Amino acid sequence: MAHVRTLGAIALLATVTLTACAGGDESGDATPSGSTTAAPTAEADGTLTLYSGREEELIQPLLDQFTSETGIEVEVRYAGTTELAALLQEEGDATPADVFLSQDAGALGAVSKAGLFTTLPAEIADTVAAGFTSTDASWVGVTGRARVLAYDSEALTADEVPSSVLDLAEPEWAGKVGIAPSNASFQSFVTALRVLEGEDVAREWLEGLVAGGAQIYPKNTAILEAVQAGEIQIGLINHYYWFRALAEQGEGAMRAQLSFPEAGDAGSIVNVTGAGLLSGAANDADALEFIEYLVSDAGQQYFVDQTFEYPLAGDVTAPEGLPALDTLTNPELDLSDLDTLGETTALLTETGLL
The missing domain is CATH 3.40.190.10 (Periplasmic binding protein-like II)
Structure with missing residues (x-):
């Protein structure tokens, strides 16, 4: 009542x-x-x-x-x-x-x-x-919400998906990765990367994505749809977008599958x-x-x-x-340290992603 x-x-x-x-x-x-x-x-x-x-x-x-x-x-x-x-x-x-x-x-x-x-x-x-x-x-x-890698199961096996997001800036993944730089979750992830690995590593990683022609999308949903359609092989998203799609479409329709980066990796933050x-x-x-x-x-x-x-x-x-x-959390990261959002957006702008 x-x-x-x-x-x-x-x-x-x-x-x-x-x-x-x-x-x-x-x-x-x-x-x-x-x-x-x-x-x-x-x-x-x-x-x-x-x-x-x-x-x-x-x-x-x-x-x-x-x-x-x-x-x-x-x-x-x-x-x-x-x-x-x-x-x-x-x-x-x-x-x-x-x-x-x-x-x-x-x-x-x-x-x-x-x-x-x-x-x-x-x-x-x-x-x-x-x-x-x-x-x-x-x-x-x-x-x-866990950060995950959505991958095209028709192009990659689970074993071929990198265990660390840092690997996605390597030349072998050029043109195959999708990101959403304007999305708050991606920006928080980059902030975590800055906190855990330092500014230089974060900048080098972003520059590597740009040099490799990473595909830019407005949000997580669009990234998942691109993986599902075979437009890209890997996309960085939050886990629940995949589970929502699974509930709507059923397991048999899910060409996109999920891989959780190894515990402790900057990409595995919750x-x-x-x-x-x-x-x-x-x-x-x-x-x-x-x-x-x-x-x-x-x-x-x-x-x-x-x-x-x-x-x-x-x-x-x-x-x-x-x-x-508790299998996904990174003990080295305090979520309170993700408050330097301004520095992250400045870095994304500097590297041409915003």
């Missing part, structure tokens, strides 16, 4: 109030630099404004589900994650957004670094295990989608309830069933056929 307000969000805000009055918790954790702590007064008017870097096709059904269950209306602005992160930094405290739902951790880190998020209550921030969320409670991870509460909405119970919903069992099950992503909270089971999440 629809209702205007659940007790969960109000209780969460009450917890923040008590913590603030007590002068901090026993762990001694400080408010993250550049962030504000959620205000003690819970205000609810039955609406919230969402900036979504995730596609309308994927997210609108979830928003409809949330509204149906809570009675809270969501006014949403859809655009690319990188575009919205830049817009939020331009708008600053004047932004109309209450919540930013991002396609990747890098954009969330950049917005957090700009001091635009408020600190989330522990009841939300601690829902997701360390390694898949922020280290300072400025944003919370919502789903996990990035996350995530959400942050803008500072101007620190006392907005509607916005806080929405973020709480994203990491609830209902929200997590939606992403498993509809987008085939890894759940990060609750007792929800990952989609069938996916490797265990």
Whole structure:
């Protein structure tokens, strides 16, 4: 039955109030630099404004589900994650957004670094295990998405697919690789490459792709379609695009197959989608309830069933056929280090990919 307000969000805000009055918790954790702590007064008017870097096709059904269950209306602005992160930094405290739902951790880190998020209550921030969320409670991870190589099974065997993405810049793969430089997930991957291997290695790899005539696509879906059609032999995508296509077309129709880069490789990162509460909405119970919903069992099950992503909270089971999440994570990479998005886009521009 629809209702205007659940007790969960109000209780969460009450917890923040008590913590603030007590002068901090026993762990001694400080408010993250550049962030504000959620205000003690819970205000609810039955609406919230969402900036979504995730596609309308994927997210609108979830928003409809949330509204149906809570009675809270969501006014949403859809655009690319990188575009919205830049817009939020331009708008600053004047932004109309209450919540930013991002396609990747890098954009969330950049917005957090700009001091635009408020600190989330522990009841939300601690829902997701360390390694898949922020280290300072400025944003919370919502789903996990593994970077994979989609390959043309009619042109390559599984053993012929490189185990490292760095190999794709070698001459033997010239003209056979597809990438999406303007896509937020690709940009976060390049950021991870910079963090793990250094600027010089990242630049050399990108230059190698350019010299080899890597095929440029606007997004992951187009890359997968190109592999499926035999236009390219390998494409860098997120895992769930393939699983969505599998559900729609069936195993027999899947010429494209998946290969997971070896653990520890820069190409094997598990990035996350995530959400942050803008500072101007620190006392907005509607916005806080929405973020709480994203990491609830209902929200997590939606992403498993509809987008085939890894759940990060609750007792929800990952989609069938996916490797265990802990076999893909790179212990050398902290997702908080993906906040240097500006440096990555500058490098992509310098190498002619943007």
